Amino acid sequence: xxxxxIAIGAMLVLLTLGVPVGVAMAAVGFTGMxxxxxxxxxxxxxxxLPYNLTAEYGFAVMPMFILMGSLAVTAGIAEEIYDVAYKWxxxxxxxxxxxxxxxxxxxxxxSGSTVVDATVFTRTALPQMLRYGYPKTYAGACMxxxxxxxxxxxxxxxxxxxxxxxxVSIGRMLIAGIxxxxxxxxxxxxxxxxxxxxRPEVGPPARFTVSWRERFTALRGLWVLILLFGVxxxxxxxxxxxxxxxxxxxxxxTLIVAVARRKLGWRGLWEATRASATITCVxxxxxxxxxxxxxxxxLVGFIDAFGPLVLGLTRSPLGIILLxxxxxLVLGCLIDTTSMMIVTLPFVYPVIKQAGIDGIWFGILLxxxxxxxxxxxxxxxxxxxxxxxxxxxxxxxxxxRGIWPYIVIELVILAVLIAFPSLSTWLPSRMLG
Amino acid sequence: MARLVARLGAxxxxxxxxxxxxxxxxxxxxxxxxKFFSQPVPGAYEATEALLVLTVFLALAHAQxxxxxxxxxxxxxxxxxxxxxxxxxxxxxxxxGVFAVIAWRGWILGLRSLAIREYASGIIxxxxxxxxxxxxxxxxxxxLQTLVGMVGTARDGHDAGTVxxxx
Numbered sequence: 001x002x003x004x005x006i007a008i009g010a011m012l013v014l015l016t017l018g019v020p021v022g023v024a025m026a027a028v029g030f031t032g033m034x035x036x037x038x039x040x041x042x043x044x045x046x047x048x049l050p051y052n053l054t055a056e057y058g059f060a061v062m063p064m065f066i067l068m069g070s071l072a073v074t075a076g077i078a079e080e081i082y083d084v085a086y087k088w089x090x091x092x093x094x095x096x097x098x099x100x101x102x103x104x105x106x107x108x109x110x111s112g113s114t115v116v117d118a119t120v121f122t123r124t125a126l127p128q129m130l131r132y133g134y135p136k137t138y139a140g141a142c143m144x145x146x147x148x149x150x151x152x153x154x155x156x157x158x159x160x161x162x163x164x165x166x167x168v169s170i171g172r173m174l175i176a177g178i179x180x181x182x183x184x185x186x187x188x189x190x191x192x193x194x195x196x197x198x199r200p201e202v203g204p205p206a207r208f209t210v211s212w213r214e215r216f217t218a219l220r221g222l223w224v225l226i227l228l229f230g231v232x233x234x235x236x237x238x239x240x241x242x243x244x245x246x247x248x249x250x251x252x253x254t255l256i257v258a259v260a261r262r263k264l265g266w267r268g269l270w271e272a273t274r275a276s277a278t279i280t281c282v283x284x285x286x287x288x289x290x291x292x293x294x295x296x297x298x299l300v301g302f303i304d305a306f307g308p309l310v311l312g313l314t315r316s317p318l319g320i321i322l323l324x325x326x327x328x329l330v331l332g333c334l335i336d337t338t339s340m341m342i343v344t345l346p347f348v349y350p351v352i353k354q355a356g357i358d359g360i361w362f363g364i365l366l367x368x369x370x371x372x373x374x375x376x377x378x379x380x381x382x383x384x385x386x387x388x389x390x391x392x393x394x395x396x397x398x399x400x401r402g403i404w405p406y407i408v409i410e411l412v413i414l415a416v417l418i419a420f421p422s423l424s425t426w427l428p429s430r431m432l433g
Numbered sequence: 434m435a436r437l438v439a440r441l442g443a444x445x446x447x448x449x450x451x452x453x454x455x456x457x458x459x460x461x462x463x464x465x466x467x468k469f470f471s472q473p474v475p476g477a478y479e480a481t482e483a484l485l486v487l488t489v490f491l492a493l494a495h496a497q498x499x500x501x502x503x504x505x506x507x508x509x510x511x512x513x514x515x516x517x518x519x520x521x522x523x524x525x526x527x528x529x530g531v532f533a534v535i536a537w538r539g540w541i542l543g544l545r546s547l548a549i550r551e552y553a554s555g556i557i558x559x560x561x562x563x564x565x566x567x568x569x570x571x572x573x574x575x576x577l578q579t580l581v582g583m584v585g586t587a588r589d590g591h592d593a594g595t596v597x598x599x600x
Contacts, residue, residue, distance in 0.1 A: 050535055
């Protein structure tokens with residue numbers, strides 16, 4: 001227990017000093033194993049784990065989802081979805097918020113990265129919102145907050161990482177995200193409708209004319225995307241193919257759509273591929289470090305000791321959920337979400353299991369906390385992403401001033417997901433295969 | 434030396450990207466084959482595993498060269514140039530150490546596998562040693578790239594730097 005605590009402390013110091021997250025965890029894990037057990041054990045772990053973790057069919061789903069999202073962005077699918085949502089919702093009160101909410105929820109069904117989604121919509125939607133007189137604080141923060149939908153609505157890279165570390169079924173996690181994801185978007189929409197009733201000046205209707213005919217015409221381009229989402233998630237739900245197969249089919253389908261629409265050349269394909277390979281490599285490096293660290297914690301008995309310690313504070317599942325939620329809300333302000341999950345899950349998840357809490361339910365709550373973490377200052381990745389993509393239209397300060405109403409909505413959704421576990425667990429329990 | 438390592442890193446990235454695309458094509462063809470023609474691609478499962486190893490480990494050095502590895506820089510960015518240089522060296526020294534061990538053990542793993550011509554037993558036997566050797570090669574390139582980075586940091590003081598994490 002003492003050794004484990006020292007090691008966690010040492011790792012946190014290294015992180016603060018700017019050591020890459022995966023390296024910090026691997027280095028402390030190695031030293032710890034060598035000291036507490038013996039050098040041979042540490043070397044054996046370094047020999048077997050990196051290969052065994054990557055030579056794993058089930059984990060190919062991660063690069064496939066990353067590639068699918070990259071290709072969708074390159075193919076201009078986000079803009080297309082945005083355009084449809086704009087024609088349908090733009091002219092309502094608060095219409096540009098609604099456009100962004102609906103657009104992000106739909107694009108979240110193809111892309112699994114919150115940073116990417118926040119960035120793409122900032123380029124497309126934000127200039128238009130500002131032109132219609134929306135305040136830059138709330139408009140910019142809307143990009144930050146709705147970008148986070150990508151983590152809950154499958155495909156989701158966050159869920160794949162959770163599944164890899166906890167060994168909870170990735171396929172079930174993805175399906176479990178559908179209801180909470182749609183619910184979140186619905187809460188946002190309702191909140192916007194209520195907010196603009198009281199303060200119409202923050203969400204003026206967009207001034208443009210569009211006929212019903214044009215609206216329906218705009219929908220025509222979407223059938224391919226619905227088909228794509230349907231094949232990937234339907235195949236998963238019906239147990240027709242495993243997540244990795246679904247991801248490959250989804251990425252390939254997106255590639256075909258992009259090429260057929262003449263939006264993707266060799267250059268674009270290579271850019272998307274290279275970016276995806278890099279992100280895959282970076283995430284796996286952190287996971288390898290995290291699991292090496294986790295092996296160490298198990299070997300020195302930290303995991304066995306940590307569980308009773310937490311369970312000594314509170315035995316009720318609700319108490320434990322609230323305790324960890326609070327921890328993640330604080331951590332989420334300070335470190336990026338990938339590192340947050342990988343650093344903490346090795347010792348948090350065993351406690352969840354010991355307390356008899358459903359792994360899918362906890363996973364969904366964690367994804368919600370990750371979404372919140374992307375928007376809480378000072379370190380909220382989506383805040384940075386939108387400020388960077390906004391190219392001077394909004395500053396980080398504007399976004400931080402405008403983000404609080406969205407954080408309030410998110411906390412309400414989190415409370416609802418905690419109060420009603422079946423929102424997270426019902427759909428995956430109906431899965432076949 | 435630095436240029437050679439950069440070239441090798443770029444080459445590795447090229448192979449990593451190609452592996453990623455191959456993984457996608459293989460997965461898609463396998464699914465279409467299995468579901469519509471009851472004819473799965475033999476060895477698709479094992480090949481996907483090998484390609485994932487290639488994607489992750491051959492992209493390492495290039496990701497390091499373009500400062501893509503995630504670190505928490507809340508504190509570091511508030512420090513003076515001297516302290517930043519020292520911490521940059523510390524971060525890279527640890528990176529070097531970790532990947533040196535992974536590379537060393539990787540070569541042991543890979544060469545042993547090569548010596549016995551290790552195959553995975555599936556529908557068709559699939560060779561395992563190429564991906565194990567690729568891991569060793571990728572980790573070794575990462576070690577070299579980190580060395581080049583350390584020399585740069587020590588000389589010019591430009592820090593290891595970080596870019597937005599991806600998800």
